[in-house]
Amino acid sequence: MAENDRDDEEPKVHDKRRIDPETGEPREQTPAPAADAPADDKAPEGGDDGLSDDDLALLADAERDLVAEYREIAARAQADLKNFRTRVERDRAANREAVIAEVIRSLLPVIDDLDRADAHGDLVEGAPLMLVSQKLRAGFERYGLRRVGEVGEPFDPNFHEAVVQVPEEGAEGETVKDIIQTGYALGDRLIRAAKVAVSVPASE
Template identity: 80%
Template sequence: MADKDRDDDEPKVHDKRKIDPETGEARPDPADVAPDDDGLSEDDLTLLADAEKDLVAEYRDIAARAQAELKNFRTRVERDRAANREAVIAEVIRSLLPVIDDLDRADAHGDLVEGAPLTLVSQKLRAGFEKYGLRSVGEVGEVFDPNVHQAVVQVPDPAATAETVKDVIEPGYALGERLIRAAKVAVSVPASE
C-alpha cells in the first residue's frame, strides 16, 4: 500500500516542448491532430448510425404531423369563418323578414303598382336578398314537410290522400340549405272515417 501511495505522490511531468529533444524535429500541435482511435468499435458505430437514422425519421414524422395539424387547423378556421359569415347574413335577413312580409301584403292589396317608389324599393330589396341565395319555401299543393312547414291549421279533406299544403298563411324562407323561417301553412289531411 505504501508503494501505491508513493506512485500517486510522485509528480507527473508532461513534455510540452514544441521541438523533440531526441530528434530535433518539430512536434505536431495536439489541436491539429485528430485522434486515431475514438474508442468505438464497429458495432458501436453501427448502433450509433442506426440511432441517428431513427432520430432523423422520428423528427421527420414529427414535422409531417405538425404540418398536417396546421393544414387541418387552417381548414377548420376557413370552415368556421364561412359558417360564421352565413350565420350573420341569415340573422340580418331574419331581422328584415317583417319588411318583406309587409311588402307582400301591400302587393296582395294592389298597393304596389308599376313605377311607384315603393315598388322600386321592393324590387331592389328582393334582388339584394336573392343575391345571397334567399328563396321562399312553402307553396300550395306541396307535401307537408315538418322540416320546412309549420302547420297552423289542419283541414280534414275526404279527397286528400296525404298531408298537403292547402294554404300558405305566412311564407317561409331558406338561405341555401339553412332554414331561416318555417312557412306557416294550413294542411289538408285525409278525413278519418
C-alpha cells in the same frame, strides 16, 4: 567500405539481463511496444474516435430513427395546422352566415309588408315602392335567400308550421293546401318556417 574496415568494427552486444551483474540490483525495464499497437500516425480501426464498426452501425441506426421520428412529428404538425385552418375557415363562414341570417330575419316584417302590398295591387310597375321591393329582394337573393313553402308540396315539419289542418276526402298523406305566411331559408339554414294550412285525409 574496405574489408579491413568491417573487420575492425566491434560487435554490438545488448545486455538484456534483468539483474546488474556488478551491483546485483534489478535494472529498470523499458516496456517494449506492443506488436499490435497502432503507429502514432495511424488512426485506430473504426474511425478517429476509436469506435468500432458495430458502434458506428448502431449510431447510424439511431440517427435514422431520430430523423424518421422528427419527420413524423413535422408531418403531424403540418396536418394539425391544416385542420386548424380548415376549422377557422369553416367557423368564419358559419359566423358570417349567422350574421347575415340575423339581419335578414330582422327585415322579414318589411318583406311581409311588401308581399301584402303586392297582393293588394299596391305595387305598380315603375312606382318607387316597387323599385324598393325589387332591390331589396335582389339583394337578399344575392346572399342565397329563398322562399320556403309551395301549395301542393308534401308537408315537411322541418320547413313548415301547420297552423290549421283541413280534412279532405281522397287526400293521401299531408299536403300544403295554402300558404298563410311565407317561410325563408338561407342556404341550408332555415330562417323562418312557412306557416301553412295542411290538407289531411278525412277520418272515416
